[in-house]
Amino acid sequence: MNIPEISLPRVVILGGGFAGLNLAKNIDTEHYQVVMLDRHNYHTFQPLLYQVATAGLEPDSIAYPLRKTFANKKRFHFRMAEIQEVNEEQKIVRTSIGDLRYDHLVMATGARSNYFGMKNVEANAMPMKSLTQSLDLRSMILQNFEKALYAQDVAEQKRLMTFVIVGGGPTGVELAGALAELKLHVLPTDYPDLDLRDMEIHLIEAAPSLLAAMSKQASQKALKFLEGMGVNLWVDTLVKDYDGKTVTTADREIPAETLIWAAGVMGAPVEGIQAEKIGAGNRIIVDENCQVKDSQDIWAMGDVALMQTEKYNRGLPMLGSVAMQQGSYLAKNFNRLAKGKNLKPFKYKDKGTMATIGRNRAVVDLPFWKFSGTMAWFAWMFVHLMLLVGFRNRVVTFINWAWGYLNYDRSNRLIVRNFRRKKGEVLDKVHF
Amino acid sequence: MNIPEISLPRVVILGGGFAGLNLAKNIDTEHYQVVMLDRHNYHTFQPLLYQVATAGLEPDSIAYPLRKTFANKKRFHFRMAEIQEVNEEQKIVRTSIGDLRYDHLVMATGARSNYFGMKNVEANAMPMKSLTQSLDLRSMILQNFEKALYAQDVAEQKRLMTFVIVGGGPTGVELAGALAELKLHVLPTDYPDLDLRDMEIHLIEAAPSLLAAMSKQASQKALKFLEGMGVNLWVDTLVKDYDGKTVTTADREIPAETLIWAAGVMGAPVEGIQAEKIGAGNRIIVDENCQVKDSQDIWAMGDVALMQTEKYNRGLPMLGSVAMQQGSYLAKNFNRLAKGKNLKPFKYKDKGTMATIGRNRAVVDLPFWKFSGTMAWFAWMFVHLMLLVGFRNRVVTFINWAWGYLNYDRSNRLIVRNFRRKKGEVLDKVHF
Numbered sequence: 001m002n003i004p005e006i007s008l009p010r011v012v013i014l015g016g017g018f019a020g021l022n023l024a025k026n027i028d029t030e031h032y033q034v035v036m037l038d039r040h041n042y043h044t045f046q047p048l049l050y051q052v053a054t055a056g057l058e059p060d061s062i063a064y065p066l067r068k069t070f071a072n073k074k075r076f077h078f079r080m081a082e083i084q085e086v087n088e089e090q091k092i093v094r095t096s097i098g099d100l101r102y103d104h105l106v107m108a109t110g111a112r113s114n115y116f117g118m119k120n121v122e123a124n125a126m127p128m129k130s131l132t133q134s135l136d137l138r139s140m141i142l143q144n145f146e147k148a149l150y151a152q153d154v155a156e157q158k159r160l161m162t163f164v165i166v167g168g169g170p171t172g173v174e175l176a177g178a179l180a181e182l183k184l185h186v187l188p189t190d191y192p193d194l195d196l197r198d199m200e201i202h203l204i205e206a207a208p209s210l211l212a213a214m215s216k217q218a219s220q221k222a223l224k225f226l227e228g229m230g231v232n233l234w235v236d237t238l239v240k241d242y243d244g245k246t247v248t249t250a251d252r253e254i255p256a257e258t259l260i261w262a263a264g265v266m267g268a269p270v271e272g273i274q275a276e277k278i279g280a281g282n283r284i285i286v287d288e289n290c291q292v293k294d295s296q297d298i299w300a301m302g303d304v305a306l307m308q309t310e311k312y313n314r315g316l317p318m319l320g321s322v323a324m325q326q327g328s329y330l331a332k333n334f335n336r337l338a339k340g341k342n343l344k345p346f347k348y349k350d351k352g353t354m355a356t357i358g359r360n361r362a363v364v365d366l367p368f369w370k371f372s373g374t375m376a377w378f379a380w381m382f383v384h385l386m387l388l389v390g391f392r393n394r395v396v397t398f399i400n401w402a403w404g405y406l407n408y409d410r411s412n413r414l415i416v417r418n419f420r421r422k423k424g425e426v427l428d429k430v431h432f
Numbered sequence: 433m434n435i436p437e438i439s440l441p442r443v444v445i446l447g448g449g450f451a452g453l454n455l456a457k458n459i460d461t462e463h464y465q466v467v468m469l470d471r472h473n474y475h476t477f478q479p480l481l482y483q484v485a486t487a488g489l490e491p492d493s494i495a496y497p498l499r500k501t502f503a504n505k506k507r508f509h510f511r512m513a514e515i516q517e518v519n520e521e522q523k524i525v526r527t528s529i530g531d532l533r534y535d536h537l538v539m540a541t542g543a544r545s546n547y548f549g550m551k552n553v554e555a556n557a558m559p560m561k562s563l564t565q566s567l568d569l570r571s572m573i574l575q576n577f578e579k580a581l582y583a584q585d586v587a588e589q590k591r592l593m594t595f596v597i598v599g600g601g602p603t604g605v606e607l608a609g610a611l612a613e614l615k616l617h618v619l620p621t622d623y624p625d626l627d628l629r630d631m632e633i634h635l636i637e638a639a640p641s642l643l644a645a646m647s648k649q650a651s652q653k654a655l656k657f658l659e660g661m662g663v664n665l666w667v668d669t670l671v672k673d674y675d676g677k678t679v680t681t682a683d684r685e686i687p688a689e690t691l692i693w694a695a696g697v698m699g700a701p702v703e704g705i706q707a708e709k710i711g712a713g714n715r716i717i718v719d720e721n722c723q724v725k726d727s728q729d730i731w732a733m734g735d736v737a738l739m740q741t742e743k744y745n746r747g748l749p750m751l752g753s754v755a756m757q758q759g760s761y762l763a764k765n766f767n768r769l770a771k772g773k774n775l776k777p778f779k780y781k782d783k784g785t786m787a788t789i790g791r792n793r794a795v796v797d798l799p800f801w802k803f804s805g806t807m808a809w810f811a812w813m814f815v816h817l818m819l820l821v822g823f824r825n826r827v828v829t830f831i832n833w834a835w836g837y838l839n840y841d842r843s844n845r846l847i848v849r850n851f852r853r854k855k856g857e858v859l860d861k862v863h864f
Contacts, residue, residue, distance in 0.1 A: 002581060002625065004625075041574065041578065041845070041846065041847045042847075058490045058492035058828075059848060060492070060843070060844045061490070063846050063848075067621075067622040067623070067845070068621075068622065068841075068843075068845065071621035071622060072621065079581065080578045080847070097581075098582060131848060132848055135848070142473065146473065146511075149434060149511065149529075150434055150511075150529045189499075189500075189503035190497070190499040190500065190503065191499070193434065193509060390843070392835045392843050393843075395831050396490075396828055396831060396832075399828060399831070400828075403823075403824045409500075411492070411822070411824050412492045413474075413497040413499070413500065414472075414473065414474045414491070414492060414563075415472065415473045415474075415512070416491060416495075416563060416564055416567070
């Protein structure tokens with residue numbers, strides 16, 4: 001890989017997500033040469049992927065070119081590459097475009113879907129972890145309706161129009177709400193030849209309540225909102241199998257062309273990290289400085305890092321806000337290191353969580369205040385607009401939301417990918 | 433195909449381009465049942481495809497869902513389908529989703545790239561006739577720069593950074609200008625590790641001048657603009673071969689990873705139309721009423737129709753404005769027919785032509801006034817904004833243009849498709 005060799009120590013960052021982005025932004029390249037590797041040339045704002053999948057936003061407004069973010073940063077190099085393996089002894093990262101030497105290696109490779117060993121589900125469910133997967137999902141949802149128009153019989157038609165979402169966390173709840181709004185406001189006029197009463201949205205959750213990580217109040221409100229929007233809710237329910245045609249739970253079968261998997265994620269560590277360094281949830285065990293256990297100059301942060309604290313004895317949650325904070329934190333520590341100062345331990349500041357269900361329907365848990373409804377919804381929109389990278393993206397997203405709000409519309413109903421899964425193809429490994 | 437049989441005559445429109453769209457909008461469905469077929473579920477605003485290819489606009493802002501346009505039109509049915517064949521005797525269209533009976537058939541299937549029989553060029557060039565092709569081109573351009581970073585030698589690096597555009601019509605000129613602006617304003621900061629002086633843009637045109645269909649003044653101005661922006665111009669030059677690595681003309685070879693074909697289009701008639709009804713440029717011969725020669729109840733309009741007039745003895749030009757006018761015209765004629773009135777012949781009203789080369793650089797030919805420069809550029813933007821379908825698309829496009837103007841930026845530099853052409857794959861036949 002053509003990276004100039006200079007006299008400064010080289011920090012290699014694997015991944016341009018929230019953690020990697022914040023680290024690269026804040027690290028002082030007077031003291032370090034920084035190389036960032038990512039399989040995409042853009043940063044994805046994952047919390048809004050579900051809006052791309054449901055035609056509410058265009059993909060370009062929730063992604064931001066990584067090269068642009070760092071256009072004026074000296075001694076920073078970005079390379080689009082697939083990461084293959086880390087060799088700790090040689091201090092080398094092997095990638096699809098060659099080897100790269102490092103002085104410090106920071107793993108910020110995030111998470112991928114966890115199917116808990118259910119191969120059938122993995123082979124037939126749609127994940128929604130990347131921009132391209134969201135686009136595939138958007139195409140698939142719309143293609144199903146096109147197909148329903150010439151279905152052989154009513155049962156087949158119903159199956160095409162049935163969407164099962166597994167996982168009652170924020171992603172599942174938000175997706176179920178967005179699908180319900182498509183059903184209420186958009187699809188009836190788009191498909192006058194179909195009876196939209198045949199469209200079913202099911203949300204299946206293994207735990208006894210939705211939004212388990214949020215307050216009881218938020219959880220109950222989300223349930224009420226979704227019920228009011230016509231979503232079929234199945235809590236305390238485990239998915240056992242999915243063959244691409246029928247979803248099987250302990251006590252029933254739901255014929256459905258689409259199963260969207262939002263039930264679990266696990267860390268996505270790089271090959272070459274020893275098994276004993278990987279803990280619960282397939283995450284890399286780090287100390288309070290984000291340093292990997294028994295490793296030299298290897299760091300991990302964000303979803304892929306397992307940092308246990310007194311309060312979070314199963315590790316800090318896999319949230320964007322943890323990743324952002326760890327990215328900025330590690331940058332400061334690197335800057336301290338360069339000046340010969342001591343490392344400071346990471347302290348997670350819980351800023352609260354929120355989820356949106358539909359127009360005027362959201363839930364917000366702040367450390368000392370919990371609320372829901374219209375105000376929560378506006379708070380959700382404001383926070384997400386501010387978190388988006390790039391002014392243009394904010395403006396375009398704002399317009400799309402304002403437009404959708406005034407017109408009960410979702411404008412981006414384009415089928416630009418012809419989604420066809422090859423039999424047994426595992427989509428988590430497909431990046432484009 | 434599940435289309436209800438009612439007592440009104442059925443008009444089947446093949447294609448949702450400018451012509452099909454305007455026909456369907458203006459035809460009176462009190463008198464007709466209308467079915468529109470298109471392989472995409474959206475209308476594409478083709479004049480701005482080059483901006484998608486050069487990262488200036490997101491795909492979603494130049495496309496518009498066809499179902500949305502006709503959401504409130506009664507007795508109108510849209511079906512997403514691949515058209516396979518017309519059977520004039522049985523009055524049936526065969527498609528990928530079944531057969532469809534028609535009373536009137538309107539062919540508005542547009543044009544596709546014409547490689548003048550050069551199989552090698554067809555197998556290796558990039559066309560830019562659809563939204564998905566533009567996205568492929570955007571990905572390919574950016575991927576080439578990513579690859580150039582780890583090229584084996586300088587020659588290979590240069591080849592990856594060389595873009596040859598064949599065809600000096602509006603598409604070729606606009607594309608060359610947009611690439612030149614990427615080179616000037618965007619790529620140097622995106623790729624500090626590359627020497628952008630190695631990026632070459634070649635525009636090859638067989639005729640002695642650019643923009644041959646426009647005035648001499650416009651043609652000369654465009655040439656001057658492009659030269660000033662560093663584009664290598666080759667007029668009076670024929671491309672003879674392209675093997676994917678080297679472009680061969682009569683007197684030189686240009687090593688280039690990318691050849692973009694904007695040199696010619698031909699009609700894309702449906703299978704089943706008899707050979708004697710197809711004239712110059714592979715277009716279907718129609719009379720002054722858009723009726724197909726010696727056919728019963730078959731009509732053609734837009735690029736696929738060859739309508740010869742006194743002034744245009746080689747047929748009306750393949751322009752969006754002809755297609756739009758013919759669409760509205762044919763709707764009026766159908767409405768007249770329904771009321772037992774006579775058909776009126778089509779009269780083309782030349783409203784002028786324009787092309788943009790770069791910021792503050794455009795050329796406009798109006799029937800009685802020709803101008804260029806900043807004012808022409810603003811006129812071009814205004815006209816194209818107004819022609820875009822959908823208010824949201826206009827606003828989003830306006831913001832992108834305003835943003836690009838103020839910041840010398842092209843925001844949509846995302847590689848969302850992994851473009852890899854299979855050996856010999858002909859891209860005109862790939863729709864997604």
